[in-house]
Amino acid sequence: TSKSQEEPTIDGFHLVIDALKLNDIDTIFGLPGIPITDLTRMAQAEGIRVISFRHEQHAGNAAAAAGFLTQKPGICLTVSAPGFLNGLTALANATTNCFPMILISGSSEREIVDLQQGDYEEMDQLAIAKPLCKAAFRVLHAQDIGVGIARAIRSAVSGRPGGVYLDLPAKLFSQTMDAAAGRKSLIRVVDPAPRQIPAPDAVNRALDLLRGAKKPLILLGKGAAYAQADADIRALVEKTGIPYLPMSMAKGLLPDTHAQSAAAARSFVLQEADVVMLVGARLNWLLSHGKGKTWGGPKQFIQVDIAPTEIDSNVAIAAPVIGDIGSCVSALLAGLGSGWAKPPAEWTGAIAERKDKNQSKMVATLAARPSPMNFHSALSVIRDAVKARPDAIVVNEGANTLDFARSIVDMYEPRKRLDVGTWGIMGIGMGFAVAAAVVTGKPVIAIEGDSAFGFSGMEVETICRYNLPVCVIVFNNNGVYGGTDVNASGTSDVAPTVFVKNARYDKLMEAFGGVGVHATTAEELQAALGEAVASGRPTLINAVIDETAGTESGRITSLNPSLAKKK
Ligand code: FYN
Ligand code: ADP
Numbered sequence: 361t362s363k364s365q366e367e368p369t370i371d372g373f374h375l376v377i378d379a380l381k382l383n384d385i386d387t388i389f390g391l392p393g394i395p396i397t398d399l400t401r402m403a404q405a406e407g408i409r410v411i412s413f414r415h416e417q418h419a420g421n422a423a424a425a426a427g428f429l430t431q432k433p434g435i436c437l438t439v440s441a442p443g444f445l446n447g448l449t450a451l452a453n454a455t456t457n458c459f460p461m462i463l464i465s466g467s468s469e470r471e472i473v474d475l476q477q478g479d480y481e482e483m484d485q486l487a488i489a490k491p492l493c494k495a496a497f498r499v500l501h502a503q504d505i506g507v508g509i510a511r512a513i514r515s516a517v518s519g520r521p522g523g524v525y526l527d528l529p530a531k532l533f534s535q536t537m538d539a540a541a542g543r544k545s546l547i548r549v550v551d552p553a554p555r556q557i558p559a560p561d562a563v564n565r566a567l568d569l570l571r572g573a574k575k576p577l578i579l580l581g582k583g584a585a586y587a588q589a590d591a592d593i594r595a596l597v598e599k600t601g602i603p604y605l606p607m608s609m610a611k612g613l614l615p616d617t618h619a620q621s622a623a624a625a626r627s628f629v630l631q632e633a634d635v636v637m638l639v640g641a642r643l644n645w646l647l648s649h650g651k652g653k654t655w656g657g658p659k660q661f662i663q664v665d666i667a668p669t670e671i672d673s674n675v676a677i678a679a680p681v682i683g684d685i686g687s688c689v690s691a692l693l694a695g696l697g698s699g700w701a702k703p704p705a706e707w708t709g710a711i712a713e714r715k716d717k718n719q720s721k722m723v724a725t726l727a728a729r730p731s732p733m734n735f736h737s738a739l740s741v742i743r744d745a746v747k748a749r750p751d752a753i754v755v756n757e758g759a760n761t762l763d764f765a766r767s768i769v770d771m772y773e774p775r776k777r778l779d780v781g782t783w784g785i786m787g788i789g790m791g792f793a794v795a796a797a798v799v800t801g802k803p804v805i806a807i808e809g810d811s812a813f814g815f816s817g818m819e820v821e822t823i824c825r826y827n828l829p830v831c832v833i834v835f836n837n838n839g840v841y842g843g844t845d846v847n848a849s850g851t852s853d854v855a856p857t858v859f860v861k862n863a864r865y866d867k868l869m870e871a872f873g874g875v876g877v878h879a880t881t882a883e884e885l886q887a888a889l890g891e892a893v894a895s896g897r898p899t900l901i902n903a904v905i906d907e908t909a910g911t912e913s914g915r916i917t918s919l920n921p922s923l924a925k926k927k
Contacts, residue, residue: 370542372502372533373399376464377406379509379546380435387411387798389422389791390437394480395466395530400437411798411826413791414818416443420450420463421791421816424523425778426799427460428586431553433516433524434461434795440468440530441481444489450791452492455523457781458583460516463489464526466533470500489525498527502535506546517553520667521586556666558683563691566637566662566679571700573635575707576602577622579647582609582781583640583665587685590774593639596689601702603711605629607641608779612771615750623767624722625714631656632710638663640685643674644782645919650675664688726768729882734909735764738835741886742807743769749803749893753778753796757789758809761835763914765807784916787815790832794819797828803893804830810859811840817868820900824872829896831889834865835905841914843907862904869900877901 370378376399380388387409392400404410413419416438423434434454438447444465451463465485472479490496495515499508508526516524537545570576578600584593594614597604603622606613614621622629630647636659643650643661650661651674662679663671671680681688702708726740742765746752750772756765756779771777778792790813793806813834823830837843838861845855866876877888879901892899913920 368539369536370502370539372505372528372535373402374406375502375505375537375542375546376509376528376533377403377408378543379506381406381408382546382548383509383513383552384432385435387426388435388437389413389419389426389795390435391416391419391439391443393439393443395533396437396439396464396528399466399533409798411794411822413794413822415816416446417449417787418791418794418816418819418822420447420461421453421788422795422798423461423463424450424454424457424459425788425792425795427454427516427521428457428582428778429775429796429799431460431517431586431588433513434459436461436463438463438465439481440466440485441483444483444485448489448492449787451489451523451525453781453783453785453788455493456783458521458586459523460521462512462516462524462526463493464528467498467527467529469531470529486525486527489527492523493525494520494522496525496527498529499532500529502532502537502542503545505532510547510549513549514552519556520670521553553684555687556683558681558688558691560691562679562681563688563695566664566681567692567695569635569660569662569679570600570602570637574704575632575634576600576703577629577633577636578602578604579607579636579638579641580604580610580613581607581639581641584685585610585613585640585775587640588774589686589689592686592689592693596693596696599693599696600700601708602637603629603703603708607646608766609777609781610641611766612776613774615772616770617772622711622715624718625711627654628714629711630654632707633659635660635662637661638665639689640665642670642782646782664692722768730906732880732904732906733882733885734906735760735835736768737882738833738885738903738905739764739768739807741882741889742805742833744886745889745893746770746805747772750776752776752803752805752893753800755779755789755792755796755804755806756808757786757812758807758835759811759841759914760910761807761809761812763916769807786812789813790816790819790823793830793832794822794826794828797823797830798826802829803896804828805889805893806830806832808832808834810834810836810838810863810865813865817865820869820874820898821872823898824869824874828898829893831892831899831901832869833885833889833901833903836863836865836902837905837910838862838907841912842910861907864902866900866902869898872898874898874900878904880904
């Protein structure tokens with residue numbers, strides 16, 4: 361017998377695959393090419409689901425969304441230099457949003473890269489990734505693959521979740537080692553995201569503050585959604601009787617129709633509340649940094665978060681509660697005791713009054729059936745469809761399309777809304793939609809501005825290829841914000857924000873065998889969406905929206921540094 365039969369060997373490819381499988385990683389989002397093509401084939405052969413994209417950014421966004429939905433790091437696999445850079449946007453975005461993902465990139469040979477001798481796709485990827493993610497590692501030897509993957513997983517999901525970069529040079533994949541030693545070198549990560557129990561005095565400090573409040577408010581962020589502590593969060597809200605406000609991706613943690621939701625009185629509660637308890641939400645730009653006219657009079661903040669350095673980032677936090685949200689919320693619940701007094705009726709009554717006023721205004725706006733459709737008439741149809749299928753996942757990006765959908769489309773279950781997140785980034789749409797469908801198997805409704813859709817539109821081929829139950833609705837108003845801008849220079853170019861008029865995005869889906877629908881009325885949109893959700897067939901509805909209906913930057917117009925606006 362030959363030596364190889366006596367001592368079977370294992371190569372780098374299989375060590376990577378086995379290490380991932382050992383840690384229950386069952387899906388890879390990626391794009392094949394040198395040097396990882398064989399890795400994608402072998403991973404598929406070994407039972408990992410490999411979802412192959414048309415551009416790495418969308419594979420990366422898919423990995424990030426998978427991480428958010430499952431608490432397991434989503435894996436994105438790319439080729440070197442350009443593929444790596446394409447994936448890096450998604451890695452940075454995941455880190456910014458606190459979504460766990462691992463970007464695994466093949467890379468060129470260290471010896472040549474370090475001497476800058478001009479290798480194929482030469483780039484010092486590790487150095488470039490480092491400032492844009494939580495942690496970055498490189499593995500040079502087959503026997504270290506187990507450690508590399510274990511470190512990557514732990515870094516992604518422990519503490520504040522985020523993006524991790526793992527650099528695997530081409531040569532690593534073909535290295536071999538003794539199979540038994542190889543298997544022994546792999547690590548199954550024990551307790552990758554250990555609970556972090558809050559200190560009892562911190563919990564009591566928070567409860568004391570809350571108890572003394574006349575106008576308390578709970579603000580739920582996407583960290584609370586990520587934590588999967590749904591029942592305890594609901595119990596905390598309901599037992600305290602405190603009104604709550606969901607950030608966009610926390611919508612559905614409690615159903616948006618909940619009596620204690622203050623979403624329809626947002627400005628009012630932010631201004632009026634005296635004690636605000638943040639649960640997995642940062643006081644960043646989305647919350648006007650906790651100050652200024654959005655926040656009205658003086659406030660005291662309680663902040664529940666896993667990251668101690670988040671505290672006091674913008675304003676003083678009177679009662680930080682540091683730990684994982686599950687442990688913190690259960691400690692807060694335990695501390696409520698039996699005699700917890702609900703907030704004063706003047707406070708809850710005033711909110712209810714505001715809410716009613718805003719909601720009746722909304723009902724009237726949504727009932728109108730203008731021609732062409734506007735954002736409201738189209739979204740009222742989607743609102744009803746989501747109500748009928750509360751398990752469907754809504755993906756949402758755009759400017760007006762995003763802002764109107766956020767307040768119009770009610771969510772009923774946790775982690776069913778994926779959107780532009782902390783950066784307000786365009787381009788997450790199809791990547792998030794693919795991940796949502798792959799990871800949950802539920803219907804996905806992607807509500808897309810026409811501009812936003814353009815960033816990831818080619819992935820409709822991916823959606824068709826895997827026959828995913830995704831219905832994309834393109835809100836087509838002929839441009840970024842709208843289609844009415846004019847070119848002031850007098851040349852024949854259209855204005856920078858204007859697209860081809862009356863484009864037929866539905867034909868893109870038909871090109872790959874999916875269903876394309878051109879909808880010019882709310883009735884047509886309703887029929888097509890109903891059919892798409894029922895059939896589960898890849899569908900794209902080109903929803904024609906009045907090109908004059910949008911406003912510049914939706915509800916964040918004030919962020920445009922425009923001299924004209926200051927006058
Ligand atoms: C909300 N509202 C409602 C309802 N829900 N009225 C009636 N019925 C219902 N169900 C009201 C709410 O009280 C607000 O009115 C208003 O609708 C808007 O609510 P929203 O959307 O929750 O709040 P707002 O002010 O837009 O929130 C600020 C924000 C948000 C910064 C958190 O704008 C946001 O998430 N923006 C992300 C933008 C982004 O990333 N864009 C992509 C880049 S676009 P009032 O209470 O009267 O205020 C590049 O150009
Ligand atoms: P939003 O945009 O919805 O306001 P952010 O992304 O700003 O939410 O905030 C999410 C916060 O949640 C981050 O500060 C993060 O540290 C925190 N976080 C994420 N996961 C957990 C967890 N499991 N336990 C505690 N805090 C968490």
